[in-house]
Amino acid sequence: MGRTAKFTEDDVLDAALTVIAARGPAGATIAAIATQLQAPVGSIYHRFRSRDLLLAKLWLRSIMRFQAGFLAALAVEDDLAAVGVTAALHVVRWSREHLDEARVMVLYRREDLAARWPEELGDELARLNVATEAAVSHYARRRFGRTDAETVRRVVFALVDVPYAAARRSLLVGEAPPKSLDGLVRTAVHAVLDAAAG
Amino acid sequence: MGRTAKFTEDDVLDAALTVIAARGPAGATIAAIATQLQAPVGSIYHRFRSRDLLLAKLWLRSIMRFQAGFLAALAVEDDLAAVGVTAALHVVRWSREHLDEARVMVLYRREDLAARWPEELGDELARLNVATEAAVSHYARRRFGRTDAETVRRVVFALVDVPYAAARRSLLVGEAPPKSLDGLVRTAVHAVLDAAAG
DNA sequence: TTTGTTCTAGAATACGTATTCTAGAACGTG
DNA sequence: CACGTTCTAGAATACGTATTCTAGAACAAA
Numbered sequence: 001m002g003r004t005a006k007f008t009e010d011d012v013l014d015a016a017l018t019v020i021a022a023r024g025p026a027g028a029t030i031a032a033i034a035t036q037l038q039a040p041v042g043s044i045y046h047r048f049r050s051r052d053l054l055l056a057k058l059w060l061r062s063i064m065r066f067q068a069g070f071l072a073a074l075a076v077e078d079d080l081a082a083v084g085v086t087a088a089l090h091v092v093r094w095s096r097e098h099l100d101e102a103r104v105m106v107l108y109r110r111e112d113l114a115a116r117w118p119e120e121l122g123d124e125l126a127r128l129n130v131a132t133e134a135a136v137s138h139y140a141r142r143r144f145g146r147t148d149a150e151t152v153r154r155v156v157f158a159l160v161d162v163p164y165a166a167a168r169r170s171l172l173v174g175e176a177p178p179k180s181l182d183g184l185v186r187t188a189v190h191a192v193l194d195a196a197a198g
Numbered sequence: 199m200g201r202t203a204k205f206t207e208d209d210v211l212d213a214a215l216t217v218i219a220a221r222g223p224a225g226a227t228i229a230a231i232a233t234q235l236q237a238p239v240g241s242i243y244h245r246f247r248s249r250d251l252l253l254a255k256l257w258l259r260s261i262m263r264f265q266a267g268f269l270a271a272l273a274v275e276d277d278l279a280a281v282g283v284t285a286a287l288h289v290v291r292w293s294r295e296h297l298d299e300a301r302v303m304v305l306y307r308r309e310d311l312a313a314r315w316p317e318e319l320g321d322e323l324a325r326l327n328v329a330t331e332a333a334v335s336h337y338a339r340r341r342f343g344r345t346d347a348e349t350v351r352r353v354v355f356a357l358v359d360v361p362y363a364a365a366r367r368s369l370l371v372g373e374a375p376p377k378s379l380d381g382l383v384r385t386a387v388h389a390v391l392d393a394a395a396g
Numbered sequence: 397t398t399t400g401t402t403c404t405a406g407a408a409t410a411c412g413t414a415t416t417c418t419a420g421a422a423c424g425t426g
Numbered sequence: 427c428a429c430g431t432t433c434t435a436g437a438a439t440a441c442g443t444a445t446t447c448t449a450g451a452a453c454a455a456a
Binding site for chain 1: 222223224305306307309310313348351352354355359360362363364366367370376378379382385386388389390393
């Protein structure tokens with residue numbers, strides 16, 4: 001019972017996402033978010049106790065959405081070299097298809113959005129990081145038979161950092177990463193991982 | 199004549215740099231910078247008309263310092279493949295030796311520091327960018343005999359984006375990029391540029 | 397020593413933005 | 427068709443931070 005909601009939690013997060021993508025974290029004032037959503041500030045506070053909580057939840061949502069595809073790509077049972085390339089390309093592909101979300105995740109750090117992590121969100125974020133680390137580590141073991149720090153660093157560089165860098169340049173100017181990047185990423189990933197295959 | 203200065207312009211910029219590296223752009227309040235410098239806010243405003251001007255000048259100073267070495271590395275008359283690798287490694291090496299400065303340049307955008315670019319600084323920044331683009335373009339011509347967009351993109355990816363990504367992960371956690379990154383960067387740069395050498 | 401000038405000092409002010417508060421609207425339920 | 431509940435509305439308030447302002451200190455030159 002009660003009045004039906006005009007704005008959902010996701011609606012608010014989407015509005016915040018749009019604002020941050022356009023004006024950066026400092027531009028994401030509650031008033032700006034409300035304007036973007038065409039809602040009064042009261043409605044925002046009705047759903048989110050504070051600005052920090054709102055932005056923290058936005059961050060969490062983005063990470064989860066991105067991570068799902070990355071982990072799935074990495075878990076495929078297939079030729080290991082191909083799996084690596086696919087996972088790396090997922091970073092670029094996802095950025096291409098989720099421009100604003102990628103822009104926010106790539107250009108900023110969590111601390112730059114929400115100064116303080118609301119403890120009511122618990123350590124959900126830490127858990128997500130652990131999941132990614134485990135997946136990468138697992139891939140390293142499957143492919144190289146070891147998970148020493150050096151090997152893991154190499155895999156992270158190839159599967160995450162390189163495609164990330166490729167996407168970043170486009171995201172900086174607000175454009176979708178061009179298709180031509182895929183070839184560059186593919187080349188780099190192959191080279192970096194094959195060099196350790198011995 | 200007149201009282202001798204206790205704080206130079208560079209002193210203030212250094213203090214601002216320290217604060218931003220530690221707390222991010224939002225933490226770089228005039229009061230925080232003054233505290234870091236152990237000076238009253240009045241002294242800051244005596245040297246800088248506004249916060250935006252201060253941060254814009256800091257940005258400019260960082261870019262110039264970084265760029266000098268990069269352009270020098272790229273202009274060397276030597277085996278072209280070696281020149282490319284050296285230039286790419288300069289990014290990592292410079293980050294290692296200028297932790298705070300690299301941190302600020304790598305983790306944030308100019309707009310995230312100074313919301314509005316003070317027009318009294320003119321288009322100095324644009325000129326710097328043009329210089330870099332010209333140097334990269336020149337390298338592309340020397341090495342590949344062409345400067346079409348696709349080729350330039352490849353060179354930028356190899357010489358800037360890849361080493362940038364390598365350094366970023368360390369800078370995120372405030373550490374100096376480890377030596378072991380050099381090998382990864384070297385491998386990636388070679389692979390990406392050799393693939394186009396045909 | 398005196399004077400002009402450049403700085404340091406930090407209190408006072410102005411302003412922007414997060415947050416709170418009070419009304420009233422909309423809807424499901426009995 | 428009241429009632430309780432959940433929302434929308436947006437004005438009012440609180441607070442943090444940029445910026446301004448007024449004094450006085452320190453020093454070079456005369």
